[in-house]
Amino acid sequence: MDIAEIADNAALVVVDVQKGFEDLAFWGQRNNPGADDNIASLIDAWQASGRPVVFVRHDSVEPESPLRPGQEGNGFKEYVEARRGKGGAGAELLVTKSVNSAFYGSPDLDAWLKGAGISQIVLTGIQTNMCVETTARMGGNLGYDVVVAYDATYTFDVEGPFGWWRSADELAQASAVSLHGDGFARVVTTKEVLDAVV
Template structure:
């Protein structure tokens, strides 16, 4: 059975309106937002800390370019006034931000990471969290990715990219545990 620390933090990564842009292509795991919302409700009901990570792009034309709608949080997953918001400019939410310090000052050692993109910001942040000594948990049903072309031009289905990214994380960086098991542990 999965156990959660009483102060385990839910880290919601890049759940912004820009992720809904058709320009990003076909994605997997269409129920991810629903499961993220269920975890968010459980975290709030148990008074555990929630961190909302927002990507602020430095690249004009990005779905996360400042000042446009894509940069805003999706309404159903928007932070409450007392929840921490961490902005970042690169995929890793620990790189050049105060996230590690914010967690350590509060004695938080267990992190449940959800959001997007599985093989980009979620994986980068989970890898750093694991390397920094945090107990990182990634529910596979709370993240998604898009079809992706490799360097030879072959397009890999989002389901395969997602599965490989989670397998990479499970090797050394994080535990991969379904959201339903985490909800039972709250």
């Protein structure tokens, strides 16, 4: 599947681009150092074209998490915060959540999208195989045309069961294959998305 047209009212959903993810001592090694520049480029393109942008913030309930409310890490990264409210005519929404899916947050993202007549979402943010993937899967289940800008996401190395360990790149690739191969979303590059935003 190639990138299709980006609808005039497609919503960019910016998932959990928060300062707490800079704490590599907590999260481990990350992949895709160019992700932040790509995320910024997508926000700029959406705001310049008057398309809606949804900023999603993870308010962790885990006591040790750098993302929990009241901690500096709960805030958006500076380049994201600097862009909030700069969309001009484009609608903007802040969703807060404490689980993986942006569709289980406040306010209700599904209701907001449907109320605005939006049927296509483009996902970017952190982490590829966690909140981005979960939001993409649920978006697909809810009937949205979901596009994931793969190189505008990143994740971290993780150890799983049975002593299995996977690098951030391996996890991100597995996430992309599952989403794209199983029809939950079209996984594309940032350039492909930007080229389609006219």
